[in-house]
Amino acid sequence: MRKVTSTTVLVVNLLILSLYPLFVQGTSLSYTLRLGGIVGLYVLLALGLNITLGLVGLFDLGFMAFYAIGAYSASIFSIGGWNFWYSTLFSILITVTLRLLLGAPVLRLRGDYLAIVTLGFGEITRLILNNWDSVTNGPKGLPRVGESISGIKIWNFELTENIHYYYLILAVVFLAMIISKRLENSRIGRAWTAVREDETAAELSGIPVTRVKMLGFGASSVFAAIAGSLFIHWEKFVTPESFTFWESVLVVSMIVLGGIGSMSGVISGAILISGIPLLLQVLLGGDFISYRYLIFGITLVLIILFRPQGLVPSQRQALELGEKDSK
Amino acid sequence: MLLLETKSLCKKFGGLSALADVNFKIPQGEIISLIGPNGAGKTTFFNLLTGVTEPSSGDIFFSGERINGFSPHWITARGIARTFQNIRLFPNMTALENGMIGRHCRTRNEVLSALFRTPAFYREESEIEKSAKEILSFVGLLPMGNVLAKNLPYGDQRKLEIARALLTEPRLLLLDEPTAGMNPSESEELILLIEKIRQQGISILLIEHQMRVVMGISDHIIVLDHGIKIAEGDPHQIQTNPDVIEAYLGGHHA
């Protein structure tokens, strides 16, 4: 019953989101397509972090570092002449490798230590991006003068306008949702949740906790790398300023506010937190623009007050129990 | 045949000797009770057997194979499962899902088969679901299958812990005070369940404070006091052993 309704909700939302551009393209509202694309990238990041933070329960405060690593490595490959597909693939490889190298020593640590180490890693990454001039061009970012990042070409179609990227990102988000759901409802996904719920009990019930954590930690960084690559191929430049600690905190709040571990919750959280300030910026204009973070903050506090479990709290899937023991 | 054997097992916490030179044998198919006053080292013994902590010295053999020094999940996969003195379920998962976790070490689906939903994936998922339902119904919890573990009544939570342990297909089941906090009729039901488990050929090592339960169910009893094995024997021998009576009545004020 519930399953049918949530599928319906999904289909309706998708329909609206895919028809929307047809109405606004070419009108004064066409800037919302760009906003939509940006929000979509945040949804992608939030879905990724939801695996570690929401499902495995790892307190990861430096997720943006991997978005940055994905974005920078994709830029470097693209500048080197590789097309979108190859640079994305290799940026995923690099991001996941670095993620696992960080995870190997750190995932044995308990919650608060993990938070501190990931936070530190986030800052270190930003410092390296700022100072490793020969590779990252420091604060000026990539590409350097005279170089360029190519756009995305799908078969023979060159993506040039915001509406193209809007559709591409929408498709990727949809794919990411399917992947998240499939991972969640599987043997590995259950193991992740068990680790979140009680690490010791999970280990003693036969789950190799460290390995399962590494899997989740790695999987989430795939999302970050893809988001990073999409971002730079669309934006065509990248600087360290896009990857501050504040951004990591934003993604964490998207998940907490939306409903930890709940996919629809996390998506709603991402849309609200990334979308509201963007919209307010445009809508308020003039004198009111400086109030936008105030309004934003008040909204967050209200939501936390009235829905402490998040906008759409996570729910476990009920299974058919069969007749034989129903008393 | 010997299922489990410990050889001069010692565990020290700083200066405290929680277990000293414990030699211990469990033959296949028996119910063995481990008793002793509070702080005697019973739970510590379980922690050593399951790999939660490593012995300070001594060895543990499980069907002839040395298992100390290995991680708990590996030991579980070898065939030792346990419950906890303070219930440790996965509170925000359903009863059925708690049980399904027990199947983890007996199944193999990884990320890729989950992503591509291969036939092998569906086959294994339905196998996991089916065995979890079977064991839930075995302990009498199937009707509660979709209830979150944290919302189950206390007695059912204890049973669910046992179900989860059983789903790992253990040859040896360690139960740490399974009747703690239960009323007499719930305890009675649990004792029947333990008997039923033994009939499946699973050996049981039971920590239990209620002497009535211990004397009724055990093939063999081992008594620990201050980390030292002070007696062992069948229920009758233990009841009449002067050292045991001393440990239970006099020991606390020493």
Ligand SMILES: Nc1ncnc2c1ncn2[C@@H]1O[C@H](COP(=O)(O)OP(=O)(O)OP(=O)(O)O)[C@@H](O)[C@H]1O
């Ligand atoms: N991790 C630990 N660190 C330090 N001391 C410990 C630790 N675990 C147990 N102890 C100590 O070891 C001794 C044995 O404890 P244990 O929990 O094994 O007793 P028990 O026989 O299970 O008692 P109870 O009947 O109260 O459950 C106690 O003195 C306890 O304080």
Ligand SMILES: [Mg+2]
């Ligand atoms: Mg104890």
